[in-house]
Amino acid sequence: MPAYEELESEVIERGLCTYCGACVAACPLFHLKWIDGKPIRPETKAACEDCEVCYRACYRTAFDKEAIEEEIFGRHRNKDEDIGIYRRAVAAKVSDERIHEKAQDGGVVTAILLYLLEEKEIDGATLTGRTADWMPTPLVAKSSEEIISAAGTKYGASPNLLKLRTAVIDDVLDNICIVGLPCHVKAVRHLQHTNFDLAPAIKFVIGLFCHGNFEYERMIEGITERGVKKSEVEKISVSKSVFQVHTRDTELSIPLKETGGWLSDYCQTCDDYSAELADISVGSKGSEEGWSSVILRTEKGEEVFSKLETKGYLKTKELDNLEALKRDSIIKRQKSV
Numbered sequence: 587m588p589a590y591e592e593l594e595s596e597v598i599e600r601g602l603c604t605y606c607g608a609c610v611a612a613c614p615l616f617h618l619k620w621i622d623g624k625p626i627r628p629e630t631k632a633a634c635e636d637c638e639v640c641y642r643a644c645y646r647t648a649f650d651k652e653a654i655e656e657e658i659f660g661r662h663r664n665k666d667e668d669i670g671i672y673r674r675a676v677a678a679k680v681s682d683e684r685i686h687e688k689a690q691d692g693g694v695v696t697a698i699l700l701y702l703l704e705e706k707e708i709d710g711a712t713l714t715g716r717t718a719d720w721m722p723t724p725l726v727a728k729s730s731e732e733i734i735s736a737a738g739t740k741y742g743a744s745p746n747l748l749k750l751r752t753a754v755i756d757d758v759l760d761n762i763c764i765v766g767l768p769c770h771v772k773a774v775r776h777l778q779h780t781n782f783d784l785a786p787a788i789k790f791v792i793g794l795f796c797h798g799n800f801e802y803e804r805m806i807e808g809i810t811e812r813g814v815k816k817s818e819v820e821k822i823s824v825s826k827s828v829f830q831v832h833t834r835d836t837e838l839s840i841p842l843k844e845t846g847g848w849l850s851d852y853c854q855t856c857d858d859y860s861a862e863l864a865d866i867s868v869g870s871k872g873s874e875e876g877w878s879s880v881i882l883r884t885e886k887g888e889e890v891f892s893k894l895e896t897k898g899y900l901k902t903k904e905l906d907n908l909e910a911l912k913r914d915s916i917i918k919r920q921k922s923v
């Protein structure tokens with residue numbers, strides 16, 4: 587029976603762990619803990635001998651993509667569907683300038699979350715905040731203030747699924763939205779597919795595009811050695827093959843090709859650029875600055891988005907460059923090992 591030992595040897599030690607936190611959230615007796623940014627079992631416990639929950643909770647141990655696509659879309663992705671199965675792709679931007687100012691791109695993720703909360707379609711969301719040093723930190727947002735405070739991209743792994751347990755057990759939430767990278771989305775879909783006990787509370791999944799995530803320590807070292815203190819950073823973005831660090835007074839631009847060494851090892855095995863299994867996927871690729879590219883995949887995702895448009899919460903227009911989005915998706919699929 588595969589248990590923690592196998593999770594350690596087959597996933598963690600082989601560099602396949604995406605640090606999503608699902609295994610720790612799944613551990614029924616809290617023997618598995620999140621220590622120094624990774625899942626660790628400090629002591630071998632008798633109860634672990636006949637337990638395989640942490641192993642089964644990890645999508646890296648078994649991921650039945652075809653069955654999951656069948657469940658979400660009723661069919662499999664065709665080979666020529668480069669950005670996955672979808673109903674509509676559009677450019678969008680939040681109408682409220684106060685939200686736009688705080689957001690990474692078009693503020694679409696934050697706008698959707700605020701709408702879902704306002705309409706009581708969700709009672710909370712697992713999101714990513716950050717420390718003053720730009721370390722990503724997972725959180726449960728239950729108010730519009732908390733949702734807005736989590737706006738913006740933080741590069742680095744964030745164990746958002748750790749907070750699934752907090753949301754369901756401690757905060758007693760019934761209707762949760764998960765926001766995450768393609769790896770988080772896969773982890774969530776795996777938990778739903780395998781009927782994991784916390785999964786019924788997950789009602790909506792928003793995925794972010796991702797060419798690859800940066801390893802926090804390497805990224806901070808790269809920024810610091812170029813003369814910017816991490817405490818001064820106000821925003822980090824990637825645009826047109828340039829990694830940009832914005833402070834109050836300066837802007838540091840680093841060609842993306844110089845950041846190759848910062849990429850997290852687990853990203854080498856990821857073939858999903860546009861979070862193909864989300865209800866709605868959002869990124870910047872394909873749209874002009876200040877706008878988001880939005881891929882509406884499920885019926886539920888399309889319905890929610892249409893309501894935001896009707897209420898005037900979002901401005902929308904045709905996507906500028908769908909081909910660029912497809913190109914990046916193909917590149918990531920081809921590069922994955």
Ligand SMILES: Cc1cc2nc3c(=O)[nH]c(=O)nc-3n(C[C@H](O)[C@H](O)[C@H](O)COP(=O)(O)OP(=O)(O)OC[C@H]3O[C@@H](n4cnc5c(N)ncnc54)[C@H](O)[C@@H]3O)c2cc1C
Pocket residue numbers: 688689690691692693694695696697712713714715722736737738739740741742743744746765766767794795796797798799800868869870871878879
């Ligand atoms: C590591 C990373 C790599 C990305 N790479 C690309 C890319 O290659 N191409 C592209 O087009 N877009 C990429 N994006 C997405 C892009 O940066 C924006 O998140 C997206 O365009 C949504 O913008 P927005 O203004 O709608 O989001 P906002 O309204 O600002 O909301 C952003 C949401 O992202 C969540 N979030 C922030 N950091 C993380 C994180 N580390 N893990 C999980 N969730 C997080 C927050 O909880 C927040 O709810 C990446 C994002 C991340 C986090």
